[in-house]
Amino acid sequence: MSPSAKARAQLAAQQAVLVRALTTRGEPPPHFDAARLRAAAASLARKRARATARAWPGLARALGRRFGGLFSSYAEAVLLPRQGGPLADGRAFARWLAARGELPEAGLLQALAVDLRHTGNPDGLAPRRWPTCKAAWLRESRRLIVAVRLPWLGERWLSIPLGRRQDGDLRL
Amino acid sequence: MTNSHVPELGLGIGWRPEIALLIERGHDLGFVELLAEDFDPGCPLPAPVEHLRERGVAVVPHGVSLSLGGAEPLDRARLSALARLAERLEAPLVSEHIAFVRAGGLETGHLLPLPRTREALELVVANAREAQKALPVPLALENIATLFEWPSPEMDEAAFLTELLERADVLLLLDIANVYANARNHGYDAGELLDRIPLSRIAYVHIAGGVEHAGMYHDSHTHEVGAAVLDLLADLCARAAVPGVMLERDDGFPSDKQLNAELDAIGACVARGAARRAPAAGRLQASERSEHVPIR
Numbered sequence: 001m002s003p004s005a006k007a008r009a010q011l012a013a014q015q016a017v018l019v020r021a022l023t024t025r026g027e028p029p030p031h032f033d034a035a036r037l038r039a040a041a042a043s044l045a046r047k048r049a050r051a052t053a054r055a056w057p058g059l060a061r062a063l064g065r066r067f068g069g070l071f072s073s074y075a076e077a078v079l080l081p082r083q084g085g086p087l088a089d090g091r092a093f094a095r096w097l098a099a100r101g102e103l104p105e106a107g108l109l110q111a112l113a114v115d116l117r118h119t120g121n122p123d124g125l126a127p128r129r130w131p132t133c134k135a136a137w138l139r140e141s142r143r144l145i146v147a148v149r150l151p152w153l154g155e156r157w158l159s160i161p162l163g164r165r166q167d168g169d170l171r172l
Numbered sequence: 173m174t175n176s177h178v179p180e181l182g183l184g185i186g187w188r189p190e191i192a193l194l195i196e197r198g199h200d201l202g203f204v205e206l207l208a209e210d211f212d213p214g215c216p217l218p219a220p221v222e223h224l225r226e227r228g229v230a231v232v233p234h235g236v237s238l239s240l241g242g243a244e245p246l247d248r249a250r251l252s253a254l255a256r257l258a259e260r261l262e263a264p265l266v267s268e269h270i271a272f273v274r275a276g277g278l279e280t281g282h283l284l285p286l287p288r289t290r291e292a293l294e295l296v297v298a299n300a301r302e303a304q305k306a307l308p309v310p311l312a313l314e315n316i317a318t319l320f321e322w323p324s325p326e327m328d329e330a331a332f333l334t335e336l337l338e339r340a341d342v343l344l345l346l347d348i349a350n351v352y353a354n355a356r357n358h359g360y361d362a363g364e365l366l367d368r369i370p371l372s373r374i375a376y377v378h379i380a381g382g383v384e385h386a387g388m389y390h391d392s393h394t395h396e397v398g399a400a401v402l403d404l405l406a407d408l409c410a411r412a413a414v415p416g417v418m419l420e421r422d423d424g425f426p427s428d429k430q431l432n433a434e435l436d437a438i439g440a441c442v443a444r445g446a447a448r449r450a451p452a453a454g455r456l457q458a459s460e461r462s463e464h465v466p467i468r
Binding site: 033 | 209210212214215216242243244272274275276277278279280281282284286287292294295318319320321322323324386388390423
């Protein structure tokens with residue numbers, strides 16, 4: 001016996017209400033243990049932050065104690081991407097930080113690495129299959145970073161100082 | 173389907189980049205599990221994973237995003253990626269969860285329980301059958317831990333799990349830490365659940381550490397495996413032989429020495445349980461750490 005369309009639609013609606021409550025975008029559904037739902041919602045939020053910190057260790061280290069609070073503000077505003085997991089979540093977080101002038105250089109560099117290997121789409125991130133070239137300007141260090149990726153062959157990173165007499169051939 | 177359809181796996185661990193070196197150096201692991209979504213079947217596998225495969229260590233892809241318990245239609249692209257990864261790894265089986273992870277256009281990145289109703293059971297059975305048809309190897313489904321339950325369940329966890337496995341005819345990835353967590357948090361007897369579920373469908377077992385927080389037990393995967401969970405593993409092995417047992421650790425990695433000691437403790441536990449069974453038992457032998465066995 002396969003589930004009827006009506007049963008499926010009903011379950012879909014119930015699951016949607018639950019998910020909204022767990023991602024703090026809706027009221028807890030009736031007859032659930034509210035305290036346990038709150039505990040689960042807190043656990044989900046912690047897990048999302050931890051997973052992003054693991055996927056973006058340089059950014060987490062550079063933000064230090066500020067990571068938790070900043071990520072929490074970001075997570076309230078931005079939904080978890082459908083595709084790309086914590087890497088995509090971190091990429092969206094980096095974009096959110098950049099818009100607020102809060103993205104440290106370590107985050108900018110990792111964002112460049114991620115953009116080199118993944119393409120962004122409305123759902124999140126998907127792996128790139130073709131050669132790519134990306135660049136970023138590090139304002140503090142006054143360096144232009146240029147990176148090239150050839151699938152199956154590897155990457156080459158170049159760090160070009162602008163305004164200083166230093167050699168720069170940075171392999172990451 | 174019973175676990176005679178899968179090979180002996182032995183002692184294993186969840187592969188994570190942070191412990192890749194420890195895993196590579198550990199010559200007595202029988203298998204590793206990869207988080208499927210972290211690997212693109214169209215790209216080269218990380219060298220450490222290729223080295224393991226070359227040594228004959230079985231590699232099992234473990235999905236977390238199929239959302240088999242969800243009411244949305246199965247995502248064919250995700251299913252196809254899992255199938256391709258299984259082929260690429262020459263995996264003996266694939267595992268996923270009895271859970272949903274998205275609904276109403278919202279992604280949670282977390283494994284959520286389904287209501288234990290007839291209607292939800294029909295749905296997850298249908299999804300599991302469809303998933304198995306699309307996969308080139310046997311599918312094992314994992315029981316999850318949950319801090320909350322849906323109101324007014326029509327059956328308990330043992331009944332739901334048993335009926336799902338038998339009607340979908342899939343294998344079981346028994347997470348013994350999740351059994352412990354749910355029994356603790358929802359007030360039922362873990363041993364009674366083990367008595368009622370089809371142990372012959374166990375493809376392999378997960379074990380992990382957890383922590384007590386605000387009156388509830390959290391299956392964190394970031395703490396050392398506790399004595400009570402190890403005892404439950406021994407109780408399981410006293411009831412039936414299992415093809416494999418693996419440690420899950422996701423974060424807060426301890427030293428190599430501590431992680432190896434934990435693997436040893438798990439192996440010893442399995443041996444302890446097996447010794448309580450009839451001597452005829454042969455799977456996952458009663459030595460401190462089992463030798464790895466080649467995959468089929």
